[in-house]
Amino acid sequence: MKEKEFISTIKQILNSEYIGDDCAFLKDLGIVVTQDSLVEDVHFKKDFITPYQLGYKSIMVNLSDISASGAEPKYITISLSLPSDIENNFVEQFYQGCKTACPEDVEIVGGDITSADKIYISVCAIGKTENRNISSRKNAKIGQKVVVSGINGSSGAGLELLLKGETKPEKFIKSHLEPQAQIEFGKYLGENIKEPYAAMDTSDGLMDALSTIANDSGVLLDINFDKIPYDKDIEYFDDWQNLVLFGGEDYQIIATVPQNINIGTTIGEVKQGLGVNLKIGNKEIFYDKKTVENNIYKHFK
């Protein structure tokens, strides 16, 4: 799947200022909107995730995008396509998961349900931008610092365990199946930053978010691996550094913020240049756009 190529084709045809960020900021309506899909055997396998968890995760994935924009998540619509031999209680369990994932002031207001050969879920989320400063991937400015909302790599570690048929440590598996959108972190950014800032969630991995912000903003992000927060138990995995950097679906928020903003963990600085520079132990590794894209998290396909 040449996702990045297709996106560039789409950008060319639509020639729209909106395409690029995870959320489109519709200023005239005072909202942001995002839409994200979960496809069976691409983003999830039925054997690994319960219908409840699938509903829960579908919502969180979209709340995460809204949160990274700095907006206030408000409304959700859900398209659900199901095979005819689906378990009887699938719809009920799925929607219970969806409902649980919604904070009190977020409401599921519509969508549709159709048949299909496999399970296909597409969720649209709408956020309110009133009194919020909305982020863009293009907004990183030299002199800002790079912060991340929480720990990285746990979801990728969980997926690795699931693929090996292992069930422990459960915390990693839970990170993968029941991710948490960083709604409070996004709220803090949107309400407290008074200048343009960049933010993006780590749905496709920490390094993907860093590289996208760097390249879309035309800056260098100078990152110190030792500062990146992760669960120490991940070091038992052979490829743990790779999981921290490239494992996807942690749904943390990466942001470039003014020095006086105190939230999350500071992992680097915005500097002159283009791309991501990673200090790791005594080494320095430079990642250009292409290198990161080639290493990007691929789910199941």
Next chain:
Amino acid sequence: MKEKEFISTIKQILNSEYIGDDCAFLKDLGIVVTQDSLVEDVHFKKDFITPYQLGYKSIMVNLSDISASGAEPKYITISLSLPSDIENNFVEQFYQGCKTACPEDVEIVGGDITSADKIYISVCAIGKTENRNISSRKNAKIGQKVVVSGINGSSGAGLELLLKGETKPEKFIKSHLEPQAQIEFGKYLGENIKEPYAAMDTSDGLMDALSTIANDSGVLLDINFDKIPYDKDIEYFDDWQNLVLFGGEDYQIIATVPQNINIGTTIGEVKQGLGVNLKIGNKEIFYDKKTVENNIYKHFK
């Protein structure tokens, strides 16, 4: 696919005032939102429709829902999932079709693209409600008349031709593959009706729209078949009356409006009772909710 059963389960879990109409009316944001999916081999077959037409239709289907609400269509997001062996120019052709389907003041602002075994399309559309009176299926009132925006049955006739491998008359096939959302009709309703009114598009057939409005509003719609507009050439089909009544995807708008509103074709009256009463020749046939649901348009599955 027990769509109606699933919807009732979902309604029960969510216990939301919004679920029921094709669009959710989000009063605090001044918008309506709708989401509709097209699934390969359920809603379309690749052999019958070009990528361009598929993009075009995906947009029209959603603009139709916005139009039936009385709101002004403004923004679109698109989730597109594609098999890895998809033709090279599919994405370009699909998006060209999407773009062509959008009126000048409607913009495609986001979405995502993923892989899948078959083609899945889910489109979300947002409409602006400022200075518009928004419809609801529950709003039909005794004394209103029933109007329809245009001709019925042509899309179903086109599908019948496609399934038989025929290519003529082309106009029916075009009705099926390149439907037109009734944007101007919806605008007229939203801007000119000053009381509550019911409206719905005929995506699942004329009779489905009539029956849904009747049952959701708790009224009887007294319909005269002879008044229903259709293309005279449809009479060459053996089951032409069935196509007019139950053929789906014409994307006309059915509305119950005050007597002084002059738009579309008047096909009946709102009366006391529950369900749809159809005068056809010398006969009168009463359709309760269940009878209509059992006859509903099923696409390919």
